[in-house]
Amino acid sequence: MRPKRFVIVAVDGGAASGKSSTSRGVASRCEFMHVDTGSHYRAVCLACLDAGVPADGGERLDQFLKKLELSASIECNQARIQINGRVPDENRLRSGAVNSEVSRYAALPSVRETVKSYQRDQVELARSRGFGGIIMEGRDIGTVILPDADLKVFLEADAATREARRREEGREDQIAARDKQDQSRKTAPLQAAGDALHIDNSKLSLEQVIERVVEAVQHCA
Numbered sequence: 001m002r003p004k005r006f007v008i009v010a011v012d013g014g015a016a017s018g019k020s021s022t023s024r025g026v027a028s029r030c031e032f033m034h035v036d037t038g039s040h041y042r043a044v045c046l047a048c049l050d051a052g053v054p055a056d057g058g059e060r061l062d063q064f065l066k067k068l069e070l071s072a073s074i075e076c077n078q079a080r081i082q083i084n085g086r087v088p089d090e091n092r093l094r095s096g097a098v099n100s101e102v103s104r105y106a107a108l109p110s111v112r113e114t115v116k117s118y119q120r121d122q123v124e125l126a127r128s129r130g131f132g133g134i135i136m137e138g139r140d141i142g143t144v145i146l147p148d149a150d151l152k153v154f155l156e157a158d159a160a161t162r163e164a165r166r167r168e169e170g171r172e173d174q175i176a177a178r179d180k181q182d183q184s185r186k187t188a189p190l191q192a193a194g195d196a197l198h199i200d201n202s203k204l205s206l207e208q209v210i211e212r213v214v215e216a217v218q219h220c221a
């Protein structure tokens with residue numbers, strides 16, 4: 001299923017809309033590198049919380065962000081962010097504390113600038129490591145980070161379905177509050193690119209969604 005040429009796919013959507021599981025499935029079927037940009041904001045948020053640096057856009061935050069060294073560690077086909085040489089613990093990244101604070105940090109232009117070039121550099125990293133393409137997921141991938149992506153996908157699912165998915169995962173998360181904050185911020189809000197393929201997956205299985213995206217990848221290759 002590897003496409004004939006290197007393909008760049010941007011996936012955006014609200015919390016629990018299926019971005020990560022769909023992107024992982026597509027990456028494995030198409031031999032792509034998968035980049036979860038939500039984990040970048042989670043990692044920066046966690047580093048700030050650990051250091052007691054508040055999300056106030058102040059001088060202390062700016063100085064702290066300037067000192068962060070970001071690098072990638074590729075495990076199977078997933079590029080994981082390392083902060084100062086270490087991959088953050090996955091459970092801590094998905095904890096209730098990070099869930100409730102991450103959108104406040106992600107709304108700050110200084111935080112977004114900190115990860116922007118790192119995120120864009122992932123395309124060349126994927127190419128240089130011989131992947132068939134890259135699939136990058138987040139909130140502003142099709143609109144800001146990779147506006148020239150070959151394929152843009154916007155995933156949607158109704159609120160009740162998304163809440164139920166998080167409950168099934170046993171995770172504490174106020175997804176409606178997070179979506180509201182992500183949609184209303186001034187810098188790079190959560191929104192679909194004008195040319196995105198919208199997939200409402202409230203009533204679709206994960207396999208069906210993956211299949212639709214794989215088909216779209218084959219079309220643009």
Ligand code: CDP
Nearest residue numbers: 014015016037038039041103106138139140
């Ligand atoms: O997995 P889930 O959809 O719950 O969240 P995530 O993708 O891990 O993203 C966590 C948070 O990071 C989001 O609620 C946004 O505040 C922020 N984020 C962002 O602002 N821009 C992105 N490209 C990705 C995530």
Ligand code: CDP
Nearest residue numbers: 015016017018019020021165201204205206
């Ligand atoms: O990355 P994001 O927060 O957008 O969502 P996710 O972590 O991929 O998906 C949240 C949960 O919904 C996971 O447990 C998925 O297995 C499930 N899911 C589903 O049941 N049906 C889909 N079409 C997509 C995701």
